[in-house]
Amino acid sequence: MTNGELDAGTEKLVTDLQALPRSYDRDEIITRALKGRYHDYKAKHAAPKLLLVEHLTRARMTELAKRAMSGRYDQDKAASDEWMESEDGQEALADTEAREKAAAIWRSITGEDPPDERGSR
Numbered sequence: 001m002t003n004g005e006l007d008a009g010t011e012k013l014v015t016d017l018q019a020l021p022r023s024y025d026r027d028e029i030i031t032r033a034l035k036g037r038y039h040d041y042k043a044k045h046a047a048p049k050l051l052l053v054e055h056l057t058r059a060r061m062t063e064l065a066k067r068a069m070s071g072r073y074d075q076d077k078a079a080s081d082e083w084m085e086s087e088d089g090q091e092a093l094a095d096t097e098a099r100e101k102a103a104a105i106w107r108s109i110t111g112e113d114p115p116d117e118r119g120s121r
Helices: 008-018 024-034 048-058 062-070 077-085 087-110
Strands: none
Touching: 008 024, 008 062, 008 077, 024 048, 048 062, 077 087
């Protein structure tokens, strides 16, 4: 993945990291960012920005960690739209729609909200 192919959030992160003195931690975080490890939609981690904040904090890059927490490195609407068009996005949408339909049926039969997945209401 080259910088020309990066989304705005990842590009900002890489640019901010490259402005810092070179170090093992800096280079590792850049590598992970370029692989999509901190991407809101492409990362396998359930909370990639929390992972980014953890890595930045451990590397003592507290200013960048604060920027991550403020949303500077979040993906934009274009990245969101791209993900929604992907197979993963379509599966998530179908799952959400199926859950909403099931909940509506439950409410029409019982008059109550359905129990959540842990069995409570």
